[in-house]
Amino acid sequence: MIRARGLVQTFRTRQGRVKTEVRAVDGVDLDVDEGQIVAFLGPNGAGKTTTLRMLTTLLRPTAGTATVAGFDVVAESVQVRRSIGYVSQVGGAFSGARAGDEVVDHGMLYGLSRQEVEERGKRLFQQLDLDGLWTRMPKNMSGGQKRRLDIVMGLIHEPTLMFLDEPTTGLDPQARANLWEHIRDLRHRRGATVFLTTHYLDEADALADRILIIDRGRIVAADTADDLKAQVAGDLVDLEVADAADVPEAARKLAGLTDGRADVEVDARHVRGRVPRAGRAVPGLLRELDRSSIDLDSIEVLRPTLDDVFLALTGRSLRDAETSAAAAAPDADQTPADSTQTVPASGGAAR
Incomplete structure (x- = not known):
């Protein structure tokens, strides 16, 4: 046309x-x-x-x-x-x-x-x-x-x-x-x-x-x-860590899920990274954080947007x-x- x-x-x-x-x-x-x-x-x-x-x-x-x-x-x-x-x-x-x-x-x-x-x-x-x-x-x-x-x-x-x-x-x-x-x-x-x-x-x-x-x-x-x-490397996972002293360990664990595609960002008590198929990966992440006695105030999973594209x-x-x-x-x-x-x-x- x-x-x-x-x-x-x-x-x-x-x-x-x-x-x-x-x-x-x-x-x-x-x-x-x-x-x-x-x-x-x-x-x-x-x-x-x-x-x-x-x-x-x-x-x-x-x-x-x-x-x-x-x-x-x-x-x-x-x-x-x-x-x-x-x-x-x-x-x-x-x-x-x-x-x-x-x-x-x-x-x-x-x-x-x-x-x-x-x-x-x-x-x-x-x-x-x-x-x-x-x-x-x-x-x-x-x-x-x-x-x-x-x-x-x-x-x-x-x-x-x-x-x-x-x-x-x-x-x-x-x-x-x-x-x-x-x-x-x-x-x-x-x-x-x-x-x-x-x-x-x-x-x-x-x-x-x-x-x-x-x-x-x-x-x-x-x-x-x-x-x-889909060209954007995964869903954005945003962790708000309850204790600032636990932020480095939380960032390390989240980095293990990013599949090497993107860096994990740290902003005060927030730890963010893009995770492929986050819906499947997040339950395991929460279990890992719990075993390490890392408490969260919140967790948010955001699908990619056209602005991300x-x-x-x-x-x-x-x-x-x-x-x-x-x-x-x-x-x-x-x-x-x-x-x-x-x-x-x-x-x-x-x-």
Whole structure:
């Protein structure tokens, strides 16, 4: 459904009189099969949205090739736009118009008749829990309702491939969970392929069949969540030793279970290490500690997370990378290195 090889996007940034060139996307290769939900994960500034804009024909690649729904994103951009649905970070509905009118106008851009769009739109409103809001203005909707309206607009022409750019950013936990169910339904009920960008670890873990992790413009991992976590050397076992004098011996015993894969860390009375198949190993460890008269205040076993995967791949936490990327983002304007590369969003799939 999506195939990209060597995608590159270079921007020029300007701060005062100083101009520099930034490689926002640096040789991205990716494959997405039909019927999958794929999460594109990475911190702000990693290249997620820039890659998405190239795949949706809104930005011409500086280098590399990509086909989406069987069409080349440069040579066959019109066919790509007709085949996909796209929900941007900022949404597409005008806040001062009636929701139904926005849906009808959007659908007619694809060459559909008003009657057909209204029938599809009202059916989608029912399916996405927007029934009764056809005449309401988006400015009078909740955040979750507005995001679901954006999805209706993206689905109105019945695409086989849906792009969602950080669809749950800014939503409260209940609205996020509700939207997750609707995203799952895109695949289960409609058979659509879904490609979503996110920087939420739990979102990627909960929704995606496959996860692509991007950092500094490059793909650093691509696999299922379970297989990515399996690359981390075991479960994290955290022992809180009751008597600080017993910490060295507790650390020695825990080190015997780490299979030589990682060092044991000591932090005050806490002893931590990664243990393969900790569920099987911990009962034996507790017996060893008891025989040595070492008491614990607590023990915690934590399964690997996607943040652990990111840390193993890049040497830093994804949450730390998120903070660093936000702090490092330039205030200056960014433009493509070749100013002719930008494809107007108003081109639409109907053109």
